[in-house]
Amino acid sequence: MRIISESIPHFRSISLGLWIPSGSRYEDQSNNGITHLIEHLLFKGTKKRTYRDIAIAFDSLGAEFNAFTDKENSCVYADFIDTHLDKCLDLLFDVITNPSFLPENIKLEKKVIMEEIKMVKDNPSDDIFNYFYDVVFSGHPLSLSILGTKKSLSSLDYNAIKKYFEQSFSLNGIVLSSAGNIEHNMLVEMVKEKMEGIFSSEKIKPKQDLPLTEKLKGVRKVYKGKTEASHICYGGPGCKRSSADRYPLSLFTNILGGSISSRLFQKIREEKGLSYTIFASNTQYTDAGIIAIYAATSSSAIGKVIELINAELMDIKKRGITAEELDIAKENTKGNIVLGVEDISSRMFRLGKALLMDGTVSTIDDILKKIDNVKIDSVNDIADKYFNPDRMSSIIIVKPQNGRAK
Template structure:
């Protein structure tokens, strides 16, 4: 297979694009004895319809249920018997199959991962058993209202757009999946041009390229992702009830894509408001008013949109006061109540969190893959730190003025169901 070698060359990071469109990115970390490697597919919940909701996640499950080379136990044991691990996840836009192994077992990790992708049996009997597993997973998730609240929040922000769908899917839809449904989904989305092989650790890039060429030489499929338009932004307060003693609240808005120039001002806004015990929201809602045990803010970035929000778990009687205090913190930033000293501390916090997180080869592998998928280029840690340092007071204030207006803020609430 012909190769376009070292498209972006550096001492540690390398990228190769194979002739079939598969991208291979790696970062050599010579002082560790392990490698984290992942096969990333540009496919997720947003590629589903109402009639297929949950199929991306269910396909991921089924790939572990036997291949032409290995049964279910052999898949699990292949890397665990070597001290390594194998796993996968499905998200709104991406599916990742990944492994963490000693550097000497990279070939075996690649053999197992590619076996899952290229040779799944999708046995009808296993399919019916796995439906029960996923249905139990959905039940477990629905019982965890501190997690389910985020699904409701996405529904309120984006419905009926597929990015608002639950990744696990709906029970009645999952129960109806057939083998041909999975085959059709994978044929449509698991194409060569939508695959990224990412690895970080003690490895040679050329070895990874050679292994990718060896296993994926016959894959030449191509597909184009269709991005659907979003519905009109109509913020509202929506209340639901559930079997819970605690009331769960999300307050937030639609935000910006992964590539947006205001990404770092928004990340710093998030850090100021709700990242850690010293954040404004934690200090106000928990320390000053004693309204909640758990309170934090969050931000997520996607291909063509994003999300910013605040979560708080509190007693039902505190709903309005909690939301009022959150909105007050939004307004303080809009009203320019931010000093240089606080911004500097939060810049240091954000940089420290980033650097500490990247002591893990798994996190470095994730970062490599997402940069390739979303940015199509590599940004060094120095690049990112520079971007964080370049954020000024006016940038954070402008971010707050842009997103924290009443006509943009949604309120999602799940409170106790008092019916017997």
């Protein structure tokens, strides 16, 4: 286990998380959703505590206890008063090392996740990204959804869950991150004490650096929706976390649609009034990335919105961005980063994810310097490298008219 912490002595609270190198991308079609299911089951009791015991224990400490699953990692964490470090560590280690996986709880949580899947289906602004990932990452494990499917969840039994847990949730692969009123050496000694006598299997390293098959032509798919608004997701592959394009691409998407002064927001919402919500984003993973432009609009305006998006991209390719746009994007991006780590939970998240995914953690100052050092030519190059209209894919969710979605 690797341990990282940030001491903030003037705080009276601590945020502590256990980061697990397991997410939906390390699954397959047959067990898709198993990591997220395990995350749910961790709350349902251990070999010495029932789920009610766990809830009462955290509540009696005034602690907030939660967890989440992502594409490449999972995290179980708690925020609590600094005087309760030992007790919260004990609870977190019990949850992550001794889950009971009782058959009745497995059955119950499968049912809960089925309802969660229905909720996503009922929210097209969320559901569209599952379709989009499936198209952009077709054949790549990043295409798998975090929640899994009804079919894959139904096939998961105690033996499959237990085996996957032992392979993927080993303490040997976990990163413990913490921020708040905490002293690092004391934390390390406390963790050593908690780990004594706990058997931890060798971490089975997940497969990584899988090449993404680049499409020579974009894909367009239309799905039937039930809402009055139509939803568009338009984009394609981006860059991986270690790419030199990471910061230029982030600045480009900020200029394109990352703020209220961005080109798409100003053109499509403010000038044309065609959409209430429109934005551009990019997400990096270990070996690939994704760029997404999202808009909600009326069905009659779908073609016009996509046309305006392409017009802005062509304008950038032809004339480039301006120095003023780059300056605004840099300050906006830096502001988002700094403001995003003003609370201890956000600091814990940043430390844990960076150490788990990258093996190293850059300081905030180093990140801000990298953003400041990005040149205008590097940002302009992004348009030709990642935004070829012929290779960009679009997913549209639209309410059928006369029985047809088109």
